[in-house]
Amino acid sequence: MGNQRVFKSSDHMQASDGEPIRSVVQESEHAVIVAWHVEPGQTIAPHTHPEGQDTWTILSGHGAYQVDEHGNTVQVMPGDVVVAKQGQVHGVKCTSLEPLRFISVVAPIDAGYVLLPPRA
Numbered sequence: 001m002g003n004q005r006v007f008k009s010s011d012h013m014q015a016s017d018g019e020p021i022r023s024v025v026q027e028s029e030h031a032v033i034v035a036w037h038v039e040p041g042q043t044i045a046p047h048t049h050p051e052g053q054d055t056w057t058i059l060s061g062h063g064a065y066q067v068d069e070h071g072n073t074v075q076v077m078p079g080d081v082v083v084a085k086q087g088q089v090h091g092v093k094c095t096s097l098e099p100l101r102f103i104s105v106v107a108p109i110d111a112g113y114v115l116l117p118p119r120a
Contacts, residue, residue: 052111
């Protein structure tokens with residue numbers, strides 16, 4: 001593990017024409033920090049972390065943040081901190097004309113990842 005303690009989120013944001021790209025900023029034995037760049041109309045599919053928590057800090061753009069397995073959403077915007085506790089469903093669709101950019105901290109490192117099945 002290096003001594004670097006300050007990271008520029010903009011150095012890790014990666015635009016994609018397909019699915020949003022998960023870009024790891026820093027990983028330790030305790031947590032993983034990820035930068036997300038979600039283009040307008042793109043989504044991060046609803047999922048859970050069965051053994052941990054996922055905390056997002058919204059930097060720019062707006063999104064429809066999914067809060068349950070029924071597809072219910074709330075609007076997120078810059079300055080919001082969004083917490084999905086252990087096992088809580090979450091995902092997002094970028095609803096703004098500009099990219100939705102945020103930092104995600106998943107802890108513990110072995111929180112797991114379970115994608116929800118597509119809704120009928």
